[in-house]
Amino acid sequence: MIDRFLTMASHGVLRADVVTMLLYLLVMTQLTIFTVTLYLHRSQTHRSVDFHPALAHAFRFWSWLTTSMVTREWVAVHRKHHAHADTEHDPHSPYIAGIHTLLWKGTELYTMASQDKQLLASYGRGTPDDWIERHIYTPHCNWGPTLLAVISLTLFGVGGMAIWAVEMMWIPFWAAGVVNGIGHWWGYRNFETPDKSANVLPFAIWVGGEELHNNHHAFPSSAKFSVRRFEFDIGWLVIQVLAALGLARVRRVAHVERSRMDYGAARPVPLAPRVKVMTAFFRKVTLPAVKDEMRRSKSSPLSMRLHRALADGGRWLSADERANLNAWINARPYLRTICQLRTQLAALMESRNTDHTAEALTAWVSAAQASGIDSLQRFAFSLSEGLIAQRAPLGDKIQ
Ligand SMILES: [Zn+2]
Ligand SMILES: [Zn+2]
Structure with a gap:
């Protein structure tokens, strides 16, 4: 009995090998990345794409479970970033806070900004405000990651806690650090936007397409971040698949490419x-x-x-x-x-x-x-x- 308990505690109910655990980690973190870029960013913040209500709620649940981020806070902080990019009013500019602060303490900057009531009132309009948001997702935002820790421990035992720890660092590092920091620091620029945004990589697959950050600052309300022939935005690919399944409706796309496809009722976004x-x-x-x-x-x-x-x-x-x-x-x-x-x-x-x-x-x-x-x-x-x-x-x- 004790042996069985110890085996379960150290290996979890799945008794999975390392490869399976790494695959699980990759799938979980990519789902979280897609939740951030597709739902929080492109849909809720910029209104460039709408999702089927069931899918939209699945995104909300996943955001709560894996990040503890509140939709209204994320949206408000990001809208303020666009309104004041790379000025002293930007909640997270590497030119004001320093690139190392962004990379390693980006979440602290985000948390500080998200507690500013005035900021939330000015920039957080139009985000979910239903019963579950008011009673669960917002006041108990930390319950999600706690539940995830229990699930992880049950499935994989002690190794599950290591997976959980990496998951907890994933968005702070890749989104708050790399996208908000490197995305305004290093890379190439297609457009002379008034800020310092840069495209970190043309083949944007690791951070859901967010690597194409200069394109995004040039066309903030476009659902598609890639604009040149050699660029690829994996988030846009997922949107197209979801649209084909009837789960997404594209509202606006940038019209830089000559060979523009027909995206139904989607409006083209002109460059400022x-x-x-x-x-x-x-x-x-x-x-x-x-x-x-x-x-x-x-x-x-x-x-x-x-x-x-x-x-x-x-x-x-x-x-x-x-x-x-x-x-x-x-x-x-x-x-x-x-x-x-x-x-x-x-x-x-x-x-x-x-x-x-x-x-x-x-x-x-x-x-x-x-x-x-x-x-x-x-x-x-x-x-x-x-x-x-x-x-x-x-x-x-x-x-
Ligand atoms: Zn930016
Ligand atoms: Zn944005």
Whole structure:
């Protein structure tokens, strides 16, 4: 009797081998990752996809069981992040809190923000508020992981507790640490968003597609995070499968790809004018000018950090780095003109006074056309075409 009890305590009712336990861990953690990206993020926060009520509740239950996160708190903290990304009001910017804090103590930043009542009131609207939310999921959010620990211990014995411990660290590390930290720190950028978001990997399978973070900041309300031919978003694949089964309805998708499929009633998400124009300016004016300069002067390529600074005006550099960059630019009048006009254009894009902006944009176009720089003139022409043709300053002429 005692022997049987000891065997069960050490191996659990399944008496599983290590491979089975690792497979169990992988399935459980991936289900949690999909719950976060599909339900909490894409559906509840950004309303880009709706799920069948039964599936939506299964996601809620899974979030409670495996993470103890409350939907309203997660949504509110993330919406505030989008509203103030990489500023001092961002709940979790690696530029404000530090990358190491994000990676290893990201959950503490999240918990601190989620306890801010004002933040919850301002950003947490529209999340579930039914009986089970008010009586179980919110007030007893820690019961979920406790129940999971009991299940784990019963199935796998002592080894189950190790699995449970890894599960408890999974979202804090991969979501709060890697996505919120590295996703604003390291990677490539498709779009010149006003923040520092980056695509960590083009083949986004490990964190549910969240690796494509720059694309997401450019199109926050798109259910699909991949936008270029070589990019893959596993979360979007799952949404398509669920939609085919009648369990999901896509509301909005980004329309960057030419070969866009028909997603039923899903509305295309336009790129914000500012992002569209500044991305086009970097691709069509700044980048060719820098490459040309490198070729002519046969100088070594700029560091990635300075290269990036040319795209965003160097606002993220230290004082010393900015002084170096300015000296480098000032020694090249051709690039200096481009950088000055980029700064002016970025300020115009930020302006909320539309009358003033239209007038100032016309003046900007004249200055660019008078610059004598071919790429700048072509850019100014396409910008003015957008101005005239659509009366909205920044039409689809810029790609
Ligand atoms: Zn972000
Ligand atoms: Zn988001």
